[in-house]
Amino acid sequence: LATSSLAFAPASRPSFLTHGIVKNNPVAQLVKPLCMSTSEAEAPASPGGQTFDFQADVARVMNIIINSLYSDRDVFLRELVSNAADACDKKRFLSLSSEEGTDTPEIKIRCSYDDNTLTIEDSGVGMTQEELVNNLGRIAQSGTRNFLDALGDGGTADVNLIGQFGVGFYASYLVADKVEVVTKSMQPGSPQLRWQSDAGSSFTITPDTSDDIQSSGTRIVLHLKEDASEYLESTKIEALLQRYSEFIEFPISVWKENTEYKKVPDEEANKDLAEGEEPKMKTVPEITQGYELLNTQKPIWLRSPRDVTETEYTEFYKSAFRSAYDEPMKYAHFVLEGQVECKAILYVPGMLPFELSKDMFDEDARNIRLYVKRVFINDKFEDLMPRWLKFVRGVVDSDDLPLNVGREILQKSKVLTIINKRLVRKSLDMFKDLADDEDESVYIKFWNNFGKYLKVGIIEDDRHRNDIAPLLRFFSSKSGDEYTSLENYVEHMAEGQKSIYFVSGEGKEKTAMSPVIEKLTSRGYEVLYMTQPLDEICMESLRQYKDYDVVDATKEGLNLEDETDEAKKKKEELNEEFRPVIEFLEGALAGKVQKVVVSDLLTDSPAALVQGAYGLSPMMQRYMKAQTVSDNNPAPTSNMNQAVLEINPNHPIVLEMADKVKIDAECDDTQNFALLMYDVASMTSGYEVEDTSGFAKRVMSLMSDSASSDGVVKEAEIVVE
Numbered sequence: 001l002a003t004s005s006l007a008f009a010p011a012s013r014p015s016f017l018t019h020g021i022v023k024n025n026p027v028a029q030l031v032k033p034l035c036m037s038t039s040e041a042e043a044p045a046s047p048g049g050q051t052f053d054f055q056a057d058v059a060r061v062m063n064i065i066i067n068s069l070y071s072d073r074d075v076f077l078r079e080l081v082s083n084a085a086d087a088c089d090k091k092r093f094l095s096l097s098s099e100e101g102t103d104t105p106e107i108k109i110r111c112s113y114d115d116n117t118l119t120i121e122d123s124g125v126g127m128t129q130e131e132l133v134n135n136l137g138r139i140a141q142s143g144t145r146n147f148l149d150a151l152g153d154g155g156t157a158d159v160n161l162i163g164q165f166g167v168g169f170y171a172s173y174l175v176a177d178k179v180e181v182v183t184k185s186m187q188p189g190s191p192q193l194r195w196q197s198d199a200g201s202s203f204t205i206t207p208d209t210s211d212d213i214q215s216s217g218t219r220i221v222l223h224l225k226e227d228a229s230e231y232l233e234s235t236k237i238e239a240l241l242q243r244y245s246e247f248i249e250f251p252i253s254v255w256k257e258n259t260e261y262k263k264v265p266d267e268e269a270n271k272d273l274a275e276g277e278e279p280k281m282k283t284v285p286e287i288t289q290g291y292e293l294l295n296t297q298k299p300i301w302l303r304s305p306r307d308v309t310e311t312e313y314t315e316f317y318k319s320a321f322r323s324a325y326d327e328p329m330k331y332a333h334f335v336l337e338g339q340v341e342c343k344a345i346l347y348v349p350g351m352l353p354f355e356l357s358k359d360m361f362d363e364d365a366r367n368i369r370l371y372v373k374r375v376f377i378n379d380k381f382e383d384l385m386p387r388w389l390k391f392v393r394g395v396v397d398s399d400d401l402p403l404n405v406g407r408e409i410l411q412k413s414k415v416l417t418i419i420n421k422r423l424v425r426k427s428l429d430m431f432k433d434l435a436d437d438e439d440e441s442v443y444i445k446f447w448n449n450f451g452k453y454l455k456v457g458i459i460e461d462d463r464h465r466n467d468i469a470p471l472l473r474f475f476s477s478k479s480g481d482e483y484t485s486l487e488n489y490v491e492h493m494a495e496g497q498k499s500i501y502f503v504s505g506e507g508k509e510k511t512a513m514s515p516v517i518e519k520l521t522s523r524g525y526e527v528l529y530m531t532q533p534l535d536e537i538c539m540e541s542l543r544q545y546k547d548y549d550v551v552d553a554t555k556e557g558l559n560l561e562d563e564t565d566e567a568k569k570k571k572e573e574l575n576e577e578f579r580p581v582i583e584f585l586e587g588a589l590a591g592k593v594q595k596v597v598v599s600d601l602l603t604d605s606p607a608a609l610v611q612g613a614y615g616l617s618p619m620m621q622r623y624m625k626a627q628t629v630s631d632n633n634p635a636p637t638s639n640m641n642q643a644v645l646e647i648n649p650n651h652p653i654v655l656e657m658a659d660k661v662k663i664d665a666e667c668d669d670t671q672n673f674a675l676l677m678y679d680v681a682s683m684t685s686g687y688e689v690e691d692t693s694g695f696a697k698r699v700m701s702l703m704s705d706s707a708s709s710d711g712v713v714k715e716a717e718i719v720v721e
Helices: 026-030 058-068 075-095 129-137 143-151 168-174 226-232 234-244 310-320 414-435 440-460 465-471 486-491 508-512 516-521 533-542 565-577 579-588 618-630 652-664 668-684 692-703
Strands: 004-007 036-038 052-054 107-112 117-122 176-184 192-197 202-207 217-224 252-265 281-293 330-336 342-348 368-372 375-378 393-397 499-504 527-530 548-552 595-598 607-611 643-647
Touching: 058 168, 075 107, 075 117, 075 168, 075 217, 075 234, 075 375, 107 226, 107 234, 129 176, 129 192, 129 202, 168 176, 217 226, 226 234, 234 252, 234 375, 310 330, 310 342, 330 414, 342 414, 393 414, 414 440, 414 465, 440 465, 440 533, 465 486, 465 533, 486 499, 499 516, 499 533, 499 618, 508 527, 516 527, 527 533, 533 548, 533 618, 565 579, 565 595, 579 595, 579 643, 579 652, 579 668, 607 668, 652 668, 668 692
Parallel strands: 107 252, 368 393, 499 527, 499 548, 595 643
Antiparallel strands: 004 202, 036 052, 107 117, 117 217, 176 192, 176 217, 192 202, 252 281, 330 342, 342 393, 368 375, 607 643
């Protein structure tokens, strides 16, 4: 076989015959590689017109493929191993009809510091000279796709081939200056050939006399670039294989040099060893070299769920997600068929993943791993799962995903929408199973770890809001130290109650002190405690559960819907009776409250602070201030705070306030009394006392009869006996 020197060509094999105008025009000759050519074999497309074939500047196309197609050059190994796996699968398939048996094809990888090369070798189907020219010499010519086309629809079920675009091989040049391919076809009498190219516009094919390839197979030798020396480290290669090719069907082995230490007799020290004395030992290193099998983990998602044991699911979770100390709480293994084919396993972790402990939406927390025919593609696809399910881990394997040529970008399509819906539905089913577990502590553990994500789901996911709502858990005025659900709340609603009520505060104990709760508990109503800023936003987004409105009890004008005409008339009379007190307090508390109103719902407290319809709770105000401070922006407190002071007309303190206003509304004692009542209402309602010094003086004036009205302590007198 003589040496052949050939040029790369596009897969369509366009005609390079040019029209006469192009031949005779020097400008046209200059831009010829960018032009289209006329095919003389083609008939005119229309009267007066001609049909043209596209041409390409092959060197430029190669440059684009090498430098622009992939965003991460690590993927070169994924592409080459995938090609090797396809070659092995073709051989396995073709061997089924052969009378002679064959060993299981395998893939071997070896790094050589001395030669600065990385070798990927498979014992697959190999290639003839014609196949070398067609598969490696034609850009975008997929040998795998041609193989599948030749099989037809009837044979594709028995093979698991990966390649489809015909450009994966050229990823070699991401890390190599020169690539050599030594191959031997499994066709009888096929010679061993060497293909070689430096990524220019041509390649050579020659007979090969290097190490024989047994039976058939392909050996790719990458002569690495100067800046690609990291790929000479077996640890780097192992890491890439574990990331991208861990579940390839065929054995993948890496050449490794291991150092082991063993004890041997110390000849020098044992020269003068007395008879019967135990010989002295020394530790010496022993270096061993050889291929080590890497892909021992099996892709259990490809098996039928009924054939996989619970232990296998757990072991797969620990291995795939490097979570040796985490036992998954729940898993779902399912197959999607119909418009879209997809196989997946989803897991609910037993504990919050470490990367989410500091940032619940950490971009580095990539818990859904996308595979196509066992080959890892990516774990950055945000549209595959909504971010409120960021904590769910899993594997998704589908042949129908709309990937770009570099297999790195998932394009938006109907396929993605269908898979997204199914993943969310299966996740919700897992959560419901946990909630229905006879052991209530199981779901409490889940809620404590991941409850905040479900609250985000209520806020952000309109489609699934009603499905998430039954999974919410909160403390309440009747639940004690246990959580209660919205479903349980509705089941135990008092007769005549028509809404679900909640109160916001920092912590269960402080929230329970809110005077607003008196309005509801006096009627036997249960009140939910929102103890985190996210809780309040969650309930504002929920608005309704089943047929019941979700109502913030800290808002002004709380309507309990059972107020009679007589009660309304009495309330109007009380407002008129306490008009002087209301006007005095509005003046004394100007800038602190928007208005003062009489409430007939308070029982034990003299007053309470509530917010207007568009005001924020004290907890949300503090949260918003903290956010704006961290962003170096002033907090718009005037818009956030719309405080309204409600007073209890039946409380002794309010009645005394009325008497003081009637006697002398301008004296300091009356002013201090009003401010102290406001301070107490602020604290019990969850607000911070801004003037702590003034508050301390007002309290001390009540503690000592000898204190002056302005709070100055009199000098002590010395009594001499």
